[in-house]
């Protein structure tokens with residue numbers, strides 16, 4: 001983003017002070033959506049770098065938008081000022097805005113503000129907070145007011161490890177510029193900001209898009225360009241056959257959910273490979289799905305008739321399950337490996353290197369750590385996932401609020417759809433079924449994983465507008481509606 005900033009300044013007729021002004025305007029526009037009561041008092045804490053410069057520009061724009069009770073606090077601890085900060089300081093002085101200069105944290109007393117804007121340090125953070133900076137941040141957090149952070153909460157690293165003892169600003173909302181920071185996608189960021197929102201500030205998009213990067217956001221336009229229409233004269237054979245090897249006596253629901261998702265996401269045929277004891281449930285709940293009873297089987301025949309094979313949801317850890325997984329791994333046909341199949345792999349780590357290339361692994365955090373070792377920090381976990389996806393030549397779908405899709409070429413795609421209404425058992429089983437459906441329809445492993453994660457989350461997002469909780473079966477049934485919104489039938 002820094003490079004984009006410099007590129008924009010060098011290649012567009014825009015001076016850096018004007019870019020700062022644009023960023024501040026974009027911040028205020030977003031801020032006013034939520035804080036339209038201009039009678040509220042606002043304390044704006046500004047450092048002396050460009051983040052602080054943004055804070056000063058925000059102050060005078062808020063004044064121009066009807067806020068009368070604005071006070072800026074200049075955190076003047078390191079005495080170094082950026083050029084654009086200095087220009088905005090002069091403008092603030094001319095505007096007559098109330099201003100306090102703090103040389104020590106202990107000078108921060110009697111703050112009576114309804115709202116706080118944090119513009120002390122932004123993306124320029126280059127070491128953990130300590131000393132006076134840590135003290136002032138602690139005092140601001142203690143005020144217990146709604147804090148809006150400019151670009152980044154002070155003390156929050158935009159990339160790299162987020163320490164457990166996070167001592168930075170605890171924001172209510174971060175309004176960040178042009179692109180979200182990678183670390184916002186990790187659960188540890190919840191300590192720094194409850195929410196984040198990205199605002200456009202006019203940086204050169206072509207330049208940003210052409211930068212080589214390890215992390216990419218999945219956008220709706222990507223999904224639209226990937227989805228294939230269903231063509232005239234096609235039939236069930238056109239859309240492939242998905243095999244879902246799942247379920248056990250007490251976890252048959254997982255097999256039903258995966259099969260239901262495979263069906264609704266468009267596989268031409270779906271077969272559930274389940275224990276005999278689940279047949280009545282399957283035939284009753286999902287009459288469209290065929291059954292392949294697997295009791296006593298350590299190997300499956302005729303696998304060539306399936307274009308996608310998913311294994312794991314509710315599968316159990318029995319000797320029979322282990323033998324079946326082993327034979328499939330030896331078969332070298334790409335697999336979608338989830339849940340208990342991942343746990344079996346973790347117990348038999350010498351099989352991991354033999355996973356068929358182009359397979360898709362769909363672990364949540366705990367399953368991932370069981371497979372590849374314990375990780376203290378999400379940043380490290382993602383680095384491991386990147387390495388393993390490359391080494392094994394597989395796609396690793398590391399599931400969470402934001403799911404990371406790690407590709408064999410080292411790229412990591414971040415899925416932004418989905419929400420806490422989806423935090424309920426069976427949701428991962430549905431994701432596995434959707435992936436299987438797209439693999440059956442001859443999408444590559446990469447495309448199947450991307451499409452499935454996006455649509456799974458999108459279905460949850462649509463349901464969350466209507467329901468407090470979205471159940472896994474509701475999500476499965478919502479999938480064809482989501483596909484239709486993005487794609488023509490024929």
Ligand SMILES: NC(=O)C1=CN([C@@H]2O[C@H](COP(=O)(O)OP(=O)(O)OC[C@H]3O[C@@H](n4cnc5c(N)ncnc54)[C@H](OP(=O)(O)O)[C@@H]3O)[C@@H](O)[C@H]2O)[C@@H](O)CC1
Pocket residue numbers: 001002005019020023047048049050051052054078080082120121122123124125126127128129130133150151152177178201203
């Ligand atoms: N790029 C964009 O798209 C745009 C960016 N814009 C804005 O610029 C912001 C980035 O500004 P920036 O580069 O001036 O850095 P900033 O965060 O103000 O801090 C710099 C100072 O902090 C210091 N420092 C560092 N760590 C420290 C610590 N732990 N404890 C104490 N001090 C510490 C460091 O001192 P040093 O250690 O180098 O001596 C340096 O002096 C960005 O977040 C956004 O708001 C928009 O205006 C326009 C478009």
Ligand SMILES: Nc1ncnc2c1ncn2[C@@H]1O[C@H](COP(=O)(O)OP(=O)(O)O)[C@@H](O)[C@H]1O
Pocket residue numbers: 339364399400401402403417418419420421422423424425426427428429430431457
């Ligand atoms: N808060 C959330 N926001 C977005 N997606 C979520 C959230 N909670 C769960 N999910 C999604 O639900 C799925 C849960 O998977 P998993 O834990 O394997 O579920 P289960 O084993 O119960 O089927 C993942 O795809 C995850 O991304």
